[in-house]
Amino acid sequence: MTLGAETLAIISLLALFLTIAIAFWRKMNPGVLAFGVTLILAIIANIDTHTIIKGFNSNLFIILLGASFFASIAQINGTLHLLARKVVAMAGKRAWAVPFFMYFVGVLLAASGPGTVPGIALATMFAAPLALTMGAHPLLMCYPGQLGAIAGGMVPWCATGIISNTLSADIGYPETWLANLFVHLVATFIFAVYVYILFRGWRLTKSAEHEKESDIPPFNRDQRLTLIAAVVMIFIVIVFKTNIGLTCFVIGCVLNLLGVTSMEECIKKVSWGVILMVVGVGMLMHLVIIAGGIDLLAKIMASISNADTIDGVISIVAGCMSWFSSTSGVVMPALIPTVPSLMEHMGLTDPNFAVAMIASLGVGSHLAGLSPASTGGALTFAHSTGEFRDKIDHNKLFLQMFAISVSSVLLSGVVAVSGLSEFITSIFY
Numbered sequence: 117m118t119l120g121a122e123t124l125a126i127i128s129l130l131a132l133f134l135t136i137a138i139a140f141w142r143k144m145n146p147g148v149l150a151f152g153v154t155l156i157l158a159i160i161a162n163i164d165t166h167t168i169i170k171g172f173n174s175n176l177f178i179i180l181l182g183a184s185f186f187a188s189i190a191q192i193n194g195t196l197h198l199l200a201r202k203v204v205a206m207a208g209k210r211a212w213a214v215p216f217f218m219y220f221v222g223v224l225l226a227a228s229g230p231g232t233v234p235g236i237a238l239a240t241m242f243a244a245p246l247a248l249t250m251g252a253h254p255l256l257m258c259y260p261g262q263l264g265a266i267a268g269g270m271v272p273w274c275a276t277g278i279i280s281n282t283l284s285a286d287i288g289y290p291e292t293w294l295a296n297l298f299v300h301l302v303a304t305f306i307f308a309v310y311v312y313i314l315f316r317g318w319r320l321t322k323s324a325e326h327e328k329e330s331d332i333p334p335f336n337r338d339q340r341l342t343l344i345a346a347v348v349m350i351f352i353v354i355v356f357k358t359n360i361g362l363t364c365f366v367i368g369c370v371l372n373l374l375g376v377t378s379m380e381e382c383i384k385k386v387s388w389g390v391i392l393m394v395v396g397v398g399m400l401m402h403l404v405i406i407a408g409g410i411d412l413l414a415k416i417m418a419s420i421s422n423a424d425t426i427d428g429v430i431s432i433v434a435g436c437m438s439w440f441s442s443t444s445g446v447v448m449p450a451l452i453p454t455v456p457s458l459m460e461h462m463g464l465t466d467p468n469f470a471v472a473m474i475a476s477l478g479v480g481s482h483l484a485g486l487s488p489a490s491t492g493g494a495l496t497f498a499h500s501t502g503e504f505r506d507k508i509d510h511n512k513l514f515l516q517m518f519a520i521s522v523s524s525v526l527l528s529g530v531v532a533v534s535g536l537s538e539f540i541t542s543i544f545y
Contacts, residue, residue, distance in 0.1 A: 147396025171402025182361030222264025232269030435525030
């Protein structure tokens with residue numbers, strides 16, 4: 117019996133939500149469970165195995181594996197923890213401001229050339245051990261770094277900024293990057309404050325009052341080599357625009373050859389469970405897209421909009437789509453071209469409003485990236501669980517990140533409806 121398109125779309129959405137719910141209930145790895153559910157759903161939908169395998173995100177797998185491999189070196193020889201201790205000591209009584217420091221680190225790392233995803237990877241690599249040293253929740257440090265990298269990646273020389281600017285020009289709105297950048301800067305900072313409030317960042321107590329900078333030992337030979345390697349890695353990623361995962365492997369192997377740590381220890385330290393979790397859920401999400409689940413979700417949300425709410429609705433729809441696909445590779449190319457027809461349907465003619473819609477859908481889709489099933493959130497999850505291996509419930513953290521992502525996407529719609537995006541674009545466009 118052949119299922120109708122709408123029935124198949126409903127089944128695919130239910131399969132996704134049930135997979136996450138069952139994994140949490142039975143304390144199973146959601147990714148491993150998702151691999152099996154993907155096959156069952158494919159059989160129901162009459163989709164061949166080759167199509168299923170295409171849903172395996174090899175690029176994300178390499179990025180996660182490479183970043184985890186390199187981070188394991190800095191964890192094993194204590195480089196990141198010693199660096200974190202020094203930063204905390206320098207912060208002194210200003211420990212409460214360290215999460216905001218991480219936000220601006222993320223902006224600078226992404227905007228300096230590598231873009232959003234590498235910027236997130238580099239910021240998170242430092243933020244997780246910093247959180248452990250300060251006795252803070254990992255998301256209090258990692259999320260501000262990720263949010264900063266999201267904003268920094270909107271500059272016109274980074275991939276996401278290039279895609280957004282090009283697509284906007286193609287529909288008649290050229291040179292939108294400055295307005296888009298400032299909308300993202302303001303919006304992501306607002307959500308960094310939101311995370312700060314959720315985890316009560318003002319209560320950070322680890323500071324130089326507990327440990328003076330002069331009492332902290334200097335970096336040893338292996339730690340100095342690791343820091344130099346990290347700088348070289350950043351340089352290579354920025355200048356040569358290489359894949360950060362593959363670059364991490366090269367630099368990590370060189371450090372192993374120099375005797376900084378052993379290859380066997382590094383491989384054992386890699387967060388294999390986390391990587392399986394992310395790529396498994398990602399494969400299931402790919403099949404949900406094919407089955408029409410995301411189109412169904414988008415249509416339902418779009419049907420409730422009008423001229424006053426369309427800015428917020430498109431932000432939420434973009435976020436929903438981004439939970440199951442790439443922001444720059446799928447969501448932007450799919451939704452930005454719809455802006456002229458939406459403008460016409462709503463009877464809107466102001467180009468600033470169109471640019472505001474483009475920026476709003478960018479913000480909504482990027483905030484979905486806080487989810488552990490997205491690239492940015494996955495990196496945060498991997499580093500957080502790596503540093504807090506025995507100190508945090510991985511399944512609880514996974515669902516906690518999903519909850520924050522969902523609430524952030526919904527709030528992005530509220531921010532968009534408030535007119536903030538339109539106000540900023542009226543200044544910079």
